[in-house]
Amino acid sequence: MKTLGLFAFQGLALALLGSAPAARAADYVDLRRIEPVQGDAAAGAEKAATLCFTCHGANGVSPVPLFPNLAGQHADYLYQELLRYKSGTLPESPMTALVQPLEDADLRNLAVHYAGLALDVPPPAAAAEPAILDRGGTLYRDGDPARGVPPCQGCHGADAKGHVLAASEASRDTQYRTYPLLYGQQAQYVATRLRDYRSGKLVHTSNDFIMRDVASRLDDASIDAIAAWLAALPAPR
Ligand code: HEC
Ligand code: HEC
The missing domain is CATH 1.10.760.10 (Cytochrome c-like domain)
Incomplete structure (x- = not known):
């Protein structure tokens, strides 16, 4: 009986596997298993x-x-x-x-x-208000637990220079090099992308789904504050 139950379960699982990935494969690109990129x-x-x-x-x-x-x-x-x-x-x-x-x-x-080019980004010409930069930095480091915003640093790095596993040589970790660096990134570009994730324009890869969920929890003021803080990171302290 037990064996029969197990077989029945496996059959069901296989039936699900048989249909689901085929349907999903057309819907989005799975970036969790990819070959490292090489080039000249x-x-x-x-x-x-x-x-x-x-x-x-x-x-x-x-x-x-x-x-x-x-x-x-x-x-x-x-x-x-x-x-x-x-x-x-x-x-x-x-x-x-x-x-x-x-x-x-x-x-x-x-x-x-x-x-391969040096990440030698100057700070933006006009710095944002200190209160806005503070809010941006707090969101980046700690998130906003009350609104379910995760800390950005968990995936983009404490210094915004990428995921902590991005340097790993293990093939399963290549996926972390598809998590972008945000250090010194242009504020308007960052804000535009976050709104694109939030409005559901970017739903084509496994990574899009991660950011779609994150961005859905951010209001406009938070988006602008994080963008301003990231762009100002290269400023001397
Ligand atoms: C669980 C991991 C994770 C967390 C947490 C996370 N991100 Fe991301 N983020 C990603 C991944 C993966 C991508 C690449 C998405 C893609 O390819 O569409 C990305 C992409 C981005 C991009 C696009 C960058 C570009 O160059 O186009 C921005 C901007 C961004 N994240 C900001 C944030 C902010 C701000 C937070 C915190 C509120 C955050 N992320 C939290 C994983 C994460
Ligand atoms: C006419 C201006 C223009 C030219 C020329 C241009 N780009 Fe872009 N690029 C943009 C804009 C604007 C974006 C931002 C997002 C968008 O609107 O798609 C972008 C975004 C990108 C991104 C995405 C970056 C990220 O963080 O996600 C890459 C990669 C990129 N460009 C590479 C290139 C390469 C390589 C070339 C030359 C073959 C090039 N671009 C030429 C305007 C340009």
Whole structure:
């Protein structure tokens, strides 16, 4: 009887497995098991010098607060983002048309090139109010338990330079290099992305679901405070 029960259970589990992943596979990209990205940084630098520098800066630090810095970002994260512009799962932007003609090898090379640049970001020209920066820093470090906001540092690093497991060589940990660095990131870009997660525009990867839940708990003032604090991080103390 017991064995029969177990078989029946396995049969049910298999039936569920048989249908569910197939249906889900089409719905979102699972980033929990991916191959580390490899590429030719010199070839990437050459492409970047003609195609990317006007918006992302010659050294990967953007001249405009709405355009993200790319310098020192994880290659695995950058590559996944580039793939997403190509497949159209990020909101339409200047990036969408730009990456269409690029080959997969170009995307890898560009990702490796930007990842290798020094994360040498200057603080923003105009600093936010101290009270706003304080609120942003508190949310980043401690979250807001009353509203279910988790501490951002748990996944983006105490210094906002990435997940603590991102440096691990173990293949199961490659996923943590798809958790982006936020240190010194452009405020307007960060705020826009957080609102994109919150409004449900980004629901195409296993990582999107993590951030969608986080952002759904943030109000506008909190989003702007965290964005201002992250952008101001490179300021001398
Ligand atoms: C005309 C301006 C422009 C050019 C040129 C441009 N980008 Fe972008 N890029 C943007 C903007 C704006 C965003 C921000 C988000 C959005 O609107 O999609 C962005 C976002 C990105 C992101 C996502 C970063 C993140 O943190 O998620 C990557 C990666 C990127 N660009 C790489 C490149 C590469 C590589 C090139 C050259 C092949 C390039 N960009 C050229 C404007 C540009
Ligand atoms: C449980 C882990 C986790 C927590 C906690 C978390 N994040 Fe994230 N975050 C991620 C992952 C994974 C991504 C990549 C999402 C993707 O690829 O769509 C991400 C992406 C982001 C991005 C997009 C960056 C870019 O360059 O486009 C921002 C901004 C961000 N998170 C801010 C925050 C803030 C602010 C908090 C705290 C309120 C937070 N995150 C908490 C895991 C987390």
